[in-house]
Amino acid sequence: MPRWLGQLAPGALVIALALWGIEQAVHHGLVKRSLLPAPSDIGLVLWDLLADGQVTGPLSETLARLAIGFAIGATLGIALGLAMGYWPRLYRLFEPLIELLRPIPKAALVPALVLFLGVDNAMKITSIALAVFFPVVINTVQGARGVDPVLINTARTLGVGPFSLLRKVILPASAPFIFAGMRLSIALGLILAVISEMIAGTGGIGFLIIDMQRAFRVRQMYAWIVILAVVGYLLNFLLLLAEQRMLFWYRTTQRT
Amino acid sequence: MAPILELNQVGKSFASAKAETVALDGIDLVLEDRGFLAVVGPSGCGKSTLLQIAAGLMPADRGTVKLLGQPVTAPPPHVVYVFQQYNKSLFPWRTVLANVEFALEGHSGISRAERRDRSRSLLQLVDLQDFAAHYPWQLSGGMQQRVAIARALAADARVLLMDEPFSALDALTRLDLQNLLLDLWAARNLSILFVTHDVDEAVYLADWVAVLTHRPARVHEIINVGLPRPRDPITTREESRFLKLRHALLAQLMKRKSSHA
Amino acid sequence: MTKTSTSVLERARAALSRRSGILLIAALLLLWEASARSGLIVSENWPPVSIILLALIREILSGELIEVIGPTLYRFVLGYVIGISAGAIVGFTFARVPLVRRMFEPVIELLRPIPAPALIPPLVLFLGVDDLMKVTIIAVTAFFPVAINTMQGASGVEPTYLAVARTFRTRATRILMRIVVPSTLPYVLAGMRISLALALVVTVVSEMIAGSSGVGYYLVLMQYAVRSAEMYAAIFVLAALGALLNAGFVAVERRLIFWYAPQA
Numbered sequence: 001m002p003r004w005l006g007q008l009a010p011g012a013l014v015i016a017l018a019l020w021g022i023e024q025a026v027h028h029g030l031v032k033r034s035l036l037p038a039p040s041d042i043g044l045v046l047w048d049l050l051a052d053g054q055v056t057g058p059l060s061e062t063l064a065r066l067a068i069g070f071a072i073g074a075t076l077g078i079a080l081g082l083a084m085g086y087w088p089r090l091y092r093l094f095e096p097l098i099e100l101l102r103p104i105p106k107a108a109l110v111p112a113l114v115l116f117l118g119v120d121n122a123m124k125i126t127s128i129a130l131a132v133f134f135p136v137v138i139n140t141v142q143g144a145r146g147v148d149p150v151l152i153n154t155a156r157t158l159g160v161g162p163f164s165l166l167r168k169v170i171l172p173a174s175a176p177f178i179f180a181g182m183r184l185s186i187a188l189g190l191i192l193a194v195i196s197e198m199i200a201g202t203g204g205i206g207f208l209i210i211d212m213q214r215a216f217r218v219r220q221m222y223a224w225i226v227i228l229a230v231v232g233y234l235l236n237f238l239l240l241l242a243e244q245r246m247l248f249w250y251r252t253t254q255r256t
Numbered sequence: 257m258a259p260i261l262e263l264n265q266v267g268k269s270f271a272s273a274k275a276e277t278v279a280l281d282g283i284d285l286v287l288e289d290r291g292f293l294a295v296v297g298p299s300g301c302g303k304s305t306l307l308q309i310a311a312g313l314m315p316a317d318r319g320t321v322k323l324l325g326q327p328v329t330a331p332p333p334h335v336v337y338v339f340q341q342y343n344k345s346l347f348p349w350r351t352v353l354a355n356v357e358f359a360l361e362g363h364s365g366i367s368r369a370e371r372r373d374r375s376r377s378l379l380q381l382v383d384l385q386d387f388a389a390h391y392p393w394q395l396s397g398g399m400q401q402r403v404a405i406a407r408a409l410a411a412d413a414r415v416l417l418m419d420e421p422f423s424a425l426d427a428l429t430r431l432d433l434q435n436l437l438l439d440l441w442a443a444r445n446l447s448i449l450f451v452t453h454d455v456d457e458a459v460y461l462a463d464w465v466a467v468l469t470h471r472p473a474r475v476h477e478i479i480n481v482g483l484p485r486p487r488d489p490i491t492t493r494e495e496s497r498f499l500k501l502r503h504a505l506l507a508q509l510m511k512r513k514s515s516h517a
Numbered sequence: 518m519t520k521t522s523t524s525v526l527e528r529a530r531a532a533l534s535r536r537s538g539i540l541l542i543a544a545l546l547l548l549w550e551a552s553a554r555s556g557l558i559v560s561e562n563w564p565p566v567s568i569i570l571l572a573l574i575r576e577i578l579s580g581e582l583i584e585v586i587g588p589t590l591y592r593f594v595l596g597y598v599i600g601i602s603a604g605a606i607v608g609f610t611f612a613r614v615p616l617v618r619r620m621f622e623p624v625i626e627l628l629r630p631i632p633a634p635a636l637i638p639p640l641v642l643f644l645g646v647d648d649l650m651k652v653t654i655i656a657v658t659a660f661f662p663v664a665i666n667t668m669q670g671a672s673g674v675e676p677t678y679l680a681v682a683r684t685f686r687t688r689a690t691r692i693l694m695r696i697v698v699p700s701t702l703p704y705v706l707a708g709m710r711i712s713l714a715l716a717l718v719v720t721v722v723s724e725m726i727a728g729s730s731g732v733g734y735y736l737v738l739m740q741y742a743v744r745s746a747e748m749y750a751a752i753f754v755l756a757a758l759g760a761l762l763n764a765g766f767v768a769v770e771r772r773l774i775f776w777y778a779p780q781a
Contacts, residue, residue: 010616011623018624035642089537096538097545103759105718107725108733108752111740115562150344153313157337158359158411168358172349184711188718191632195722198634199737206635210726213638225635232630249348249391 037219045223055227062204063231065121066193069128073189074182076129077136082166084137085144085174098137106131106188107195119200124193131192132185136178143177144170176250179243186235194228205231260324260447261287261310261335261415267318268305278472279305283319285466285475287415287449292441294450294458297468298509303451304419306473310449311337311417323415336408340420342400346392352403353379353388359411378406382436398429402436409444418450422457431489434461438487455505459498460487467508479505564746573750586754589731592648593720596655600716601709604660608667608708609701613693618668625664633658633719637726646727651720658719663708670704671697703777706770713766717759732758 019039025031026038049055084091110127117123147170155169197206205228212221268280279302287293297303308314310321312331321328323335331337336359339345346355356375360366366374379385382402392400401421408416422430438461441448452458458465459481467476483497492498546566553565576582607625611618637654644650674697682692724733732751739748 007619008623010620014620015623015627036639092535093537093541096535097542100542100756100760103714103763104752104756105714105721105759107718107722108736108755111725111736111748112562112745112752114740115745148341148344150339150341151347153308153311153337154339154345155358156313157311157331157335157417158407159331159333160362164362168361169347172347175349187632188715191634191715191718191722194632195634195725198637198726209635210638213641218639218642221638225631225639228635229627229631232632236630247349249393 034216034218037222041219042222042226045219046226049223049227058203058205058208058224059227059231062193062197062206065124065204066128066189066235069125069193070132070186070189072125073129073132074136074185077133077181077185078140078171078178081137081140081178082144082170082174084141085147086162086166086170091141091145095141098134102134102138106134106192110192110196110199114200119202123200124196127196128189128192131188132182135184135188136181139177139181139184140174143174146177147173176247179239179247183236183239183243186239187232190228190232190235258289259286260289260291261449262322263306263310263319264322265319266306266309266316266321268302268309268314269317280309280316281472281474283473283475285449287447288463290445290447291464292448292450292462294452294462294465295468296452296455296458296465296505296509297473298470299453301468301470302473303453303468306468307337307417307419307449307451311335313337334412334414336411336413336416338401338404338408338416338418338421340424342397342404342421342424343393345404346400346407348391348393350391351388352384352390352392352395355392355403356407356410359407375406375410378409379403381409381440382406396429397425398433401425401433405437405440409440414445414447416446416448416450418448420452421450423452423454430457435489437461438485442486455502455509456493459483459501459505460489460492465501465505467505476508561743562745564749568746569749569753572746573753576747576750582754585730585732585735585751586758588648589720589724589733590758592651592723592731593655593716596652596720597659597712597716599652600656600659601663601712603656604663604708604712605667605705607660608664608705609671611664611668612671612701613697625661629661629665633715634722634726637723641727646729651723651728654723655716655720659709659712659716662711662715663705666704666708666711667701670701674700703774706774710763710766710770713762714759717755717762721755 022031022036023038023040026033026036080094084094106127109130110123113123113126117126151169151173152165155165160168193204194206194209197204198210201207205224209221209224209228212218212224263283263285266280266283267278269276269278271277283306285293285295295303295306305314309316310328312321312328312335315329323332326332328335347358350358353372353375356378357371360371360374376385376388379388382405384399384402384406387395387399392403395403404421422433425433434457437448440446448461450458450461462481465479465481467479468474469476479501481501483492483495550565550567553563553568573582576585607621611622633654636657637650640650640654644653678696678700679692682696687695720731721733721736724731725737728734732755736748736751739745739751
């Protein structure tokens with residue numbers, strides 16, 4: 001038996017057994033179909049959603065909001081984080097404010113944001129950007145303040161000005177922290193995307209999940225949850241891939 | 257010869273929670289143009305602080321630093337600092353070549369191709385032409401410090417401030433790099449201020465050796481080495497003058513240390 | 518004695534160095550107050566800070582706040598403790614028993630990327646809208662970060678420590694308890710800290726989506742009732758709750774792993 005098979009087989013077996021067990025339990029009436037349909041039924045619905053392209057509308061709606069919100073939140077977080085890491089005065093100015101706002105569960109802001117921005121994209125994108133912003137800014141500050149002084153002094157004696165220093169030295173040196181923050185953020189951003197659609201929505205995956213539940217279309221509800229899981233998985237995977245590409249130098253240097 | 261770098265009555269103190277510690281007290285040093293001045297002293301006496309003040313990385317509390325007669329307040333051009341921690345002073349996300357090129361970036365009027373060419377020829381000078389596409393962390397310590405030196409030269413350095421640059425290297429590599437440094441110093445008309453705790457190294461490399469005292473650091477004396485050049489890694493160290501200087505310096509440093517112990 | 522006096526001094530100095538930041542916060546609050554009072558922004562959605570604080574005080578005095586926050590806190594603590602305990606046990610088992618890890622890690626990897634709020638609708642079907650559903654979803658949320666971190670920590674114990682122990686002929690159980698567990702602790706705590714923030718979010722969300730008690734429910738109710746001062750007061754309370762939990766966590770962490778300095 002090849003090694004990789006030995007590694008993968010136990011896990012695959014457990015998953016297969018679990019699915020089969022649920023399938024049997026449903027067929028023999030141990031679990032009500034109205035609570036948990038057979039995995040094969042969910043699979044069929046999933047197949048329909050994918051085959052006739054029904055999936056694209058809600059999927060792209062949720063993804064577009066997440067992408068815009070993430071881009072805004074992460075960009076602002078990185079920019080402010082670098083500036084705060086470099087200029088102690090800015091750090092002292094903004095650190096208490098950030099510490100004050102950080103512990104607010106961002107989901108709690110959704111009702112307030114609804115009052116100002118309505119229930120449409122503006123509100124949803126703002127909540128996502130807010131959720132993304134804080135982990136990114138906090139990690140960026142930590143990374144930028146922790147850059148080895150030897151690295152900064154080297155650049156300074158080579159005649160580098162403050163903006164080049166930020167861009168060419170402090171930004172890449174903080175990148176491992178920034179990525180750590182972004183990986184936390186993408187998960188939070190997705191949570192906020194789903195929540196905002198659930199609370200105040202007319203479309204998107206989050207809305208569909210809660211709408212299907214209320215309509216007792218349980219198979220559809222599970223199918224959308226599966227789709228959401230795949231989205232979550234892929235987003236994390238893509239971010240990891242980008243991280244590995246850009247931070248190829250990081251793990252090796254950590255050891256020395 | 258004319259002085260290129262002058263430290264005049266330089267003093268520095270550090271405030272801690274309890275008291276103020278005087279790290280440097282009235283330091284007078286002169287580096288002549290194309291000169292090689294070594295500074296030795298017990299560890300923790302403030303040698304690195306001194307060098308950072310000379311580089312304009314840290315302000316002095318008292319006294320002045322002048323480069324070619326001009327006061328130094330920020331890192332001036334043509335003065336490059338070489339750190340002991342080569343693994344921290346090279347950018348791990350840049351290749352060896354790109355690390356050298358870093359020194360040429362931001363200077364308008366140098367095209368990208370020219371930057372590349374110049375960096376390549378400097379790598380050749382330190383015998384690393386075959387490692388241009390490697391990353392610093394793929395190289396040995398000695399090779400990394402060569403990259404740092406090549407980068408300093410790329411910045412068109414006239415003055416090198418070297419902070420125990422070879423003390424983290426193994427003994428043979430150190431000898432290699434000492435000779436490389438002497439060759440470059442002569443060939444490129446450099447002036448070098450070299451801080452070390454290794455008496456051997458100081459005498460072997462320098463024209464003058466300044467001895468610092470323990471805290472607060474003062475210049476105890478300045479010794480004229482007077483050994484003929486070019487120096488040889490083996491025979492120079494066997495000359496009676498070398499041995500005598502080494503003896504005197506070591507005796508002094510150890511006495512200073514024991515009086516504090 | 519001297520130690521406390523210096524730490525008080527240091528704290529005073531730290532507070533002073535944050536002066537500009539405190540001033541910024543004060544200025545923003547003033548701006549809020551002024552913009553709401555001056556009629557620059559006339560809106561029921563934008564009450565002055567002073568009105569919000571009054572609403573907050575009123576609710577503390579009337580006992581309504583306790584009534585609102587009690588269920589939230591209860592659900593949160595119960596779910597969090599269950600989730601992190603299960604996470605630590607599972608993570609540790611995975612790290613020490615490779616076969617178990619190979620069998621069950623894929624299941625975990627499959628379930629982990631689902632954003633927790635998406636699981637609320639199906640859980641409502643099974644468990645209803647009351648405490649059981651909420652505690653479950655909070656526990657599920659808290660579980661994953663701790664499990665993953667613990668697994669990483671317990672499988673990455675510094676080999677030198679183990680070699681040292683072996684040269685002293687330390688027994689396996691002792692190695693486990695005296696070396697593996699303590700060196701895993703920082704990772705467990707790091708996971709717990711991530712879980713803390715996530716679990717608080719999910720607590721509020723679960724109350725917003727389903728049920729009839731707790732801060733999350735109150736928040737939505739006040740929004741519908743256009744009582745924005747009360748709504749903001751609830752957000753303030755949540756912020757304070759989050760800050761308190763975090764501060765408590767940091768204090769515990771410092772005591773437990775004072776020896777741990779992460780490699781920067």
